[in-house]
Amino acid sequence: MSTPNDTPRARLAQLVRELAVVRGEVTLASGLTSDFYVDMRRATLHHAAAPLIGHVMLDMLEEAGFGAGEIDAVGGLTMGADPVATAILHAAASRGLDVDAFVVRKEAKGHGMRRRVEGPDVAGRRVVVLEDTSTTGGSPLTAIEALREAGAEVAAVAVVVDRDTGAREAIESAADVPYLAALGLADLGLG
Numbered sequence: 655m656s657t658p659n660d661t662p663r664a665r666l667a668q669l670v671r672e673l674a675v676v677r678g679e680v681t682l683a684s685g686l687t688s689d690f691y692v693d694m695r696r697a698t699l700h701h702a703a704a705p706l707i708g709h710v711m712l713d714m715l716e717e718a719g720f721g722a723g724e725i726d727a728v729g730g731l732t733m734g735a736d737p738v739a740t741a742i743l744h745a746a747a748s749r750g751l752d753v754d755a756f757v758v759r760k761e762a763k764g765h766g767m768r769r770r771v772e773g774p775d776v777a778g779r780r781v782v783v784l785e786d787t788s789t790t791g792g793s794p795l796t797a798i799e800a801l802r803e804a805g806a807e808v809a810a811v812a813v814v815v816d817r818d819t820g821a822r823e824a825i826e827s828a829a830d831v832p833y834l835a836a837l838g839l840a841d842l843g844l845g
Contacts, residue, residue: 666710667841669703670694670815675842684790684819690844692815694786698737707738707814708745710836712753715742715782718834720810722751726779728812729756729771731793734786738814742784756781758797770800777805783831785813791821791828798829810834818845 660668673696680691697703715721715728729739739755746753756773783797794811801808809832811825816835825833839845 662706662713663710663836666703666706667837669700669706670697670837671842673697673700673703675844682789684792686789686819688817692787692817692842692844694734694814695737698734698741698786698814704737704741705745707836708741708743711738711742711784711812711814712745712749712751714834714836715810715812718810718832720782720812720834722746722749722753724780725753725782725809727754727756727774727776727806728782728784729758729773729797730784731758731760731797734793735784735797738784738786758800760796771804771806776801779806780809781806782809783811785811787815787817788813788821788825788835789817789819791824791833794821794825795828798825798831812836815839815842 674693676691676693679689681687728742729735736757743753743755754774756771756776759770783794785794798808811831812834815837818839822833
């Protein structure tokens with residue numbers, strides 16, 4: 655159980671450990687295999703963890719120089735980034751800050767507006783790409799490509815949990831943006 659003196663980040667790490675860490679061999683989206691899985695939707699869609707995710711991520715962004723006024727919107731490739739973006743949007747609103755959210759589709763819709771980036775227009779806006787957990791960096795890199803095509807200025811990538819398996823290096827090298835992570839495997843008792 656958490657105590658009143660726990661930091662929001664420590665409480666979040668505890669909740670992610672309890673809710674999202676699944677032990678047993680799994681194949682990750684990257685195609686790699688692992689003896690554990692961090693099923694972040696169990697945390698990002700949880701009544702206690704989601705608000706913490708929003709505040710911890712917003713604090714991390716602010717500490718790194720990407721607070722409100724420095725960024726206009728947050729989001730990433732659907733579906734892992736969606737609840738993280740919504741959590742940050744709500745955390746920012748609770749602080750009186752203007753931060754929008756967006757969703758990047760894997761491919762443009764074949765009907766309607768045929769947009770790949772949904773939500774408020776990102777053209778000419780400074781954005782942060784999000785992910786719940788990242789292994790190789792593939793999803794954030796796909797989102798970055800779509801956002802740049804839509805005219806956004808990508809300021810950084812921010813993930814809730816970094817698996818420390820090369821995502822940081824891939825993103826910083828290929829996209830030339832900083833990579834931020836709220837939690838690492840050691841925070842979850844996995845590293």
